[in-house]
Amino acid sequence: MAKKVDLSFEEKLKKLEDIVESLENGELALEKAVDRYQKGVRLHAELQADLDRMEKRVRMLTEEGREVEFEGAADEDDDQ
Amino acid sequence: MAKKVDLSFEEKLKKLEDIVESLENGELALEKAVDRYQKGVRLHAELQADLDRMEKRVRMLTEEGREVEFEGAADEDDDQ
Amino acid sequence: MAKKVDLSFEEKLKKLEDIVESLENGELALEKAVDRYQKGVRLHAELQADLDRMEKRVRMLTEEGREVEFEGAADEDDDQ
Amino acid sequence: MAKKVDLSFEEKLKKLEDIVESLENGELALEKAVDRYQKGVRLHAELQADLDRMEKRVRMLTEEGREVEFEGAADEDDDQ
Amino acid sequence: MAKKVDLSFEEKLKKLEDIVESLENGELALEKAVDRYQKGVRLHAELQADLDRMEKRVRMLTEEGREVEFEGAADEDDDQ
Amino acid sequence: MAKKVDLSFEEKLKKLEDIVESLENGELALEKAVDRYQKGVRLHAELQADLDRMEKRVRMLTEEGREVEFEGAADEDDDQ
Amino acid sequence: MDSPPPRRRALFGYEPPPSASDGGPLSVTELAQRARRFLEGEFASVAVKGEITDVSRSQRGHIYFTLKDANSQIPAVLWEGAARSLDFQLQNGLEVVARGNLTLYAPRGRFQFICQKITPAGEGLLEAKFRALTAEYEAKGWFDESLKKPLPFLPRVIGIVTSPTGAAIHDILETLLRRHPRASVLLAPAKVQGVGASEDIARAIRLLDGRDDVEVLIVGRGGGSLEDLWAFNEPAVVEAIRRARTPVISAVGHEVDVTLADRVADVRALTPTRAGEVVVPELEALIDGVRILRDRLDREVTGLLRNASLTLDALGRSWALREPRRMVQRASERVKELRAALTRSLEGTHRRLEERLRRLDRIPSGRLLLARLVRARQEVAGLRREMDGAMRRNLEGARADLERLGPLLESLSPLAVLQRGYSITRTKDDGRILRSSNEAAPGDEIVTLLADGEIVSRVEES
Numbered sequence: 043m044a045k046k047v048d049l050s051f052e053e054k055l056k057k058l059e060d061i062v063e064s065l066e067n068g069e070l071a072l073e074k075a076v077d078r079y080q081k082g083v084r085l086h087a088e089l090q091a092d093l094d095r096m097e098k099r100v101r102m103l104t105e106e107g108r109e110v111e112f113e114g115a116a117d118e119d120d121d122q
Numbered sequence: 123m124a125k126k127v128d129l130s131f132e133e134k135l136k137k138l139e140d141i142v143e144s145l146e147n148g149e150l151a152l153e154k155a156v157d158r159y160q161k162g163v164r165l166h167a168e169l170q171a172d173l174d175r176m177e178k179r180v181r182m183l184t185e186e187g188r189e190v191e192f193e194g195a196a197d198e199d200d201d202q
Numbered sequence: 203m204a205k206k207v208d209l210s211f212e213e214k215l216k217k218l219e220d221i222v223e224s225l226e227n228g229e230l231a232l233e234k235a236v237d238r239y240q241k242g243v244r245l246h247a248e249l250q251a252d253l254d255r256m257e258k259r260v261r262m263l264t265e266e267g268r269e270v271e272f273e274g275a276a277d278e279d280d281d282q
Numbered sequence: 283m284a285k286k287v288d289l290s291f292e293e294k295l296k297k298l299e300d301i302v303e304s305l306e307n308g309e310l311a312l313e314k315a316v317d318r319y320q321k322g323v324r325l326h327a328e329l330q331a332d333l334d335r336m337e338k339r340v341r342m343l344t345e346e347g348r349e350v351e352f353e354g355a356a357d358e359d360d361d362q
Numbered sequence: 363m364a365k366k367v368d369l370s371f372e373e374k375l376k377k378l379e380d381i382v383e384s385l386e387n388g389e390l391a392l393e394k395a396v397d398r399y400q401k402g403v404r405l406h407a408e409l410q411a412d413l414d415r416m417e418k419r420v421r422m423l424t425e426e427g428r429e430v431e432f433e434g435a436a437d438e439d440d441d442q
Numbered sequence: 443m444a445k446k447v448d449l450s451f452e453e454k455l456k457k458l459e460d461i462v463e464s465l466e467n468g469e470l471a472l473e474k475a476v477d478r479y480q481k482g483v484r485l486h487a488e489l490q491a492d493l494d495r496m497e498k499r500v501r502m503l504t505e506e507g508r509e510v511e512f513e514g515a516a517d518e519d520d521d522q
Numbered sequence: 523m524d525s526p527p528p529r530r531r532a533l534f535g536y537e538p539p540p541s542a543s544d545g546g547p548l549s550v551t552e553l554a555q556r557a558r559r560f561l562e563g564e565f566a567s568v569a570v571k572g573e574i575t576d577v578s579r580s581q582r583g584h585i586y587f588t589l590k591d592a593n594s595q596i597p598a599v600l601w602e603g604a605a606r607s608l609d610f611q612l613q614n615g616l617e618v619v620a621r622g623n624l625t626l627y628a629p630r631g632r633f634q635f636i637c638q639k640i641t642p643a644g645e646g647l648l649e650a651k652f653r654a655l656t657a658e659y660e661a662k663g664w665f666d667e668s669l670k671k672p673l674p675f676l677p678r679v680i681g682i683v684t685s686p687t688g689a690a691i692h693d694i695l696e697t698l699l700r701r702h703p704r705a706s707v708l709l710a711p712a713k714v715q716g717v718g719a720s721e722d723i724a725r726a727i728r729l730l731d732g733r734d735d736v737e738v739l740i741v742g743r744g745g746g747s748l749e750d751l752w753a754f755n756e757p758a759v760v761e762a763i764r765r766a767r768t769p770v771i772s773a774v775g776h777e778v779d780v781t782l783a784d785r786v787a788d789v790r791a792l793t794p795t796r797a798g799e800v801v802v803p804e805l806e807a808l809i810d811g812v813r814i815l816r817d818r819l820d821r822e823v824t825g826l827l828r829n830a831s832l833t834l835d836a837l838g839r840s841w842a843l844r845e846p847r848r849m850v851q852r853a854s855e856r857v858k859e860l861r862a863a864l865t866r867s868l869e870g871t872h873r874r875l876e877e878r879l880r881r882l883d884r885i886p887s888g889r890l891l892l893a894r895l896v897r898a899r900q901e902v903a904g905l906r907r908e909m910d911g912a913m914r915r916n917l918e919g920a921r922a923d924l925e926r927l928g929p930l931l932e933s934l935s936p937l938a939v940l941q942r943g944y945s946i947t948r949t950k951d952d953g954r955i956l957r958s959s960n961e962a963a964p965g966d967e968i969v970t971l972l973a974d975g976e977i978v979s980r981v982e983e984s
Binding site for chain 5: 820824833840841843846849850853
Binding site: 050051052092096099100103104106 | 231232233236239240243247
């Protein structure tokens with residue numbers, strides 16, 4: 043499952059989109075479609091995880107930033 | 123009976139349709155018709171089984187994805 | 203956090219501005235954007251700290267200056 | 283603070299003016315600006331001290347001058 | 363203050379004039395100007411004292427002469 | 443001939459004239475002028491005294507060397 | 523000089539010279555000899571009156587001179603012998619009567635008067651004596667201007683040597699006292715005429731000259747004849763005047779009378795009145811002069827002091843000296859301005875940077891990024907939904923096909939009749955449908971298809 047670590051979020055998203063498209067075309071053999079679907083589910087999970095990870099990171103950084111902000115420019119805080 | 127394992131769902135379906143068509147023609151000798159019919163029933167059963175299997179797999183995958191989704195983006199869920 | 207001690211305030215500010223711009227453009231890959239964001243947060247914190255430190259220094263200098271002024275030109279004080 | 287004892291008042295004033303000008307140009311990096319400002323504050327304090335010293339001296343001399351004047355030209359005093 | 367006893371009144375006056383002129387030109391450095399001023403005040407005082415002394419002397423001499431005149435040439439007195 | 447150690451009236455007059463003239467030339471330093479003035483005043487006093495000291499006497503030496511009033515010119519005096 | 527009209531006839535005559543022989547021309551010498559003979563014969567002894575000029579004395583003692591009057595002149599000589607017996611000095615301008623003869627000095631072609639005897643013309647003994655004395659004192663240089671002593675400007679005592687009863691003392695005193703009413707005069711009376719007068723005058727001069735208070739002497743008398751004035755030509759007087767330490771003014775006779783006393787005196791007053799004028803300045807003018815000098819003196823020194831005082835005051839009043847704080851104030855203001863500018867400028871810089879930084883405060887909030895993440899999440903979720911849907915639709919399609927084909931197949935089943943009690947029998951080994959009983963042999967296994975299933979049987983018989 044960790045085989046395509048080097049793919050970016052966007053690449054994975056693209057792949058997922060391709061999968062969705064190919065599934066919607068209905069031209070795939072059903073089994074292939076299921077395989078794709080499985081792949082899609084995996085991709086989705088990965089993307090989901092990526093997003094979670096990134097969000098967590100951003101949120102942490104945001105907190106961190108806020109703290110710094112509060113410390114140094116407490117009065118500026120009202121405008122925000 | 124397991125000889126055409128490599129046939130895809132769609133191929134089997136096609137075969138089944140062909141069988142049905144040939145049966146509808148009514149021009150078949152009984153034996154042949156029965157054979158066909160029998161083949162048709164088998165195919166139908168296979169297809170049924172294939173489909174069930176695939177459906178189960180898809181369902182499982184779907185469930186799997188949902189769980190992941192619930193886990194990581196619980197709060198985002200409200201907006202959706 | 204003290205890794206780029208040799209960058210001036212303005213250079214850091216410029217960097218931060220570039221980061222913000224690139225983030226606002228939305229053309230960055232998401233992960234790259236997050237990395238940038240992290241960098242941005244750090245830069246912002248540094249800048250804020252720099253600014254605070256300098257402000258404090260200026261305030262001290264100003265006080266110092268005023269004292270000298272008060273000392274020597276006590277009668278001039280009303281105009282100020 | 284007494285490091286540049288050999289600079290004349292005007293030279294110091296000129297220096298301070300240059301500092302103010304460079305600060306007003308707004309083209310200085312902040313750190314440099316603060317350094318300049320610090321220098322400026324010091325120069326200002328020195329100049330103030332110089333002025334005070336000179337003013338005191340002039341005041342004393344003026345008194346001295348007046349006394350001599352009163353002594354010698356007491357009758358001239360009405361015209362003044 | 364009595365250092366330049368050998369300077370004549372006119373020489374001192376010339377010096378004072380030079381000083382006043384240079385002060386009024388306003389082109390002197392402040393410290394130099396204050397020095398000059400000091401010199402000027404001193405010179406002025408000296409000159410005033412000189413003048414007073416001379417005036418007193420002349421006044422005494424004038425009286426002296428006139429008295430002699432009164433004594434000896436009482437009749438001449440009316441014309442004067 | 444050493445009887446006129448003190449200057450003659452004429453010499454004094456000449457001196458006084460020279461003094462007045464030198465003062466009028468205006469080329470004398472003030473102190474020198476005052477010195478001259480003093481000299482002038484003294485000379486004037488002497489001249490005045492010389493004139494005052496004079497007293498009309500018309501005498502005649504008798505053969506015995508005595509001095510007697512000379513009557514011969516007495517009557518001339520009344521006309522004046 | 524008012525000399526009488528020249529008597530040419532007396533000197534030259536108008537008789538033409540004797541004419542030369544009517545023969546050939548004479549030699550110059552012949553002519554000169556004849557002229558000399560004529561002159562010596564004609565003027566062997568004559569007296570001629572004229573003025574002496576061009577006097578020169580040869581080394582041998584001969585005196586050469588020229589006799590002249592207004593229009594003519596004759597060279598003359600007085601041989602050494604005659605010259606030695608002369609009791610007066612031959613000097614230029616002297617009017618003489620010369621007795622002698624005329625001759626021609628051939629080598630020069632000049633005629634010449636040879637003097638035998640010469641006497642001063644028209645004067646007596648006194649004149650000659652006067653001239654002799656004049657010459658003597660002139661020779662001594664007693665009349666030289668360089669010897670003249672200056673008069674004191676204002677003599678303390680004026681000594682006068684004259685007769686106490688004469689007109690002179692009256693004139694002198696009158697003038698003198700008019701000019702200088704406070705003058706002091708000491709009169710030394712002297713006989714000014716007659717026997718012993720010169721000694722008396724000299725004595726009086728010496729008497730006054732010996733006094734310290736007498737600063738000037740007037741020696742004189744009124745006018746008179748040469749004899750009357752003679753005492754003033756006597757050596758006693760001349761020498762007394764000459765030797766006096768005190769300056770002497772001579773005032774003898776009138777303008778035309780010149781005595782030796784006049785010539786030797788330091789100043790000659792033409793008349794006694796004039797002597798009274800030259801001896802003292804006017805007292806009033808003097809007093810005025812002194813007072814004016816004093817006034818000028820006072821005015822000058824006062825003016826100088828006032829000028830100096832004004833200059834000094836002006837300098838003292840100059841703002842440079844009066845308001846020295848102004849120079850400091852200007853600088854002070856500048857410093858204050860700079861201080862304000864300094865703070866302002868830095869505050870400006872700081873504010874600008876702060877604003878720049880504040881604009882970047884979006885960063886810490888991370889909203890942008892979170893939004894993007896949300897969008898991505900939505901996208902991902904959408905894709906998932908789409909994928910799920912598509913997958914479902916795929917499966918549903920397949921199932922629909924299957925479900926359509928199932929009943930169709932069923933309906934077409936050749937075995938449908940079996941429901942009605944028919945059955946189909948097939949061989950077990952090859953599934954062949956048995957259409958005839960002889961198609962099966964006993965022992966063969968057969969499969970009978972019934973509506974609800976199969977029955978496998980073995981053929982017992984056929």
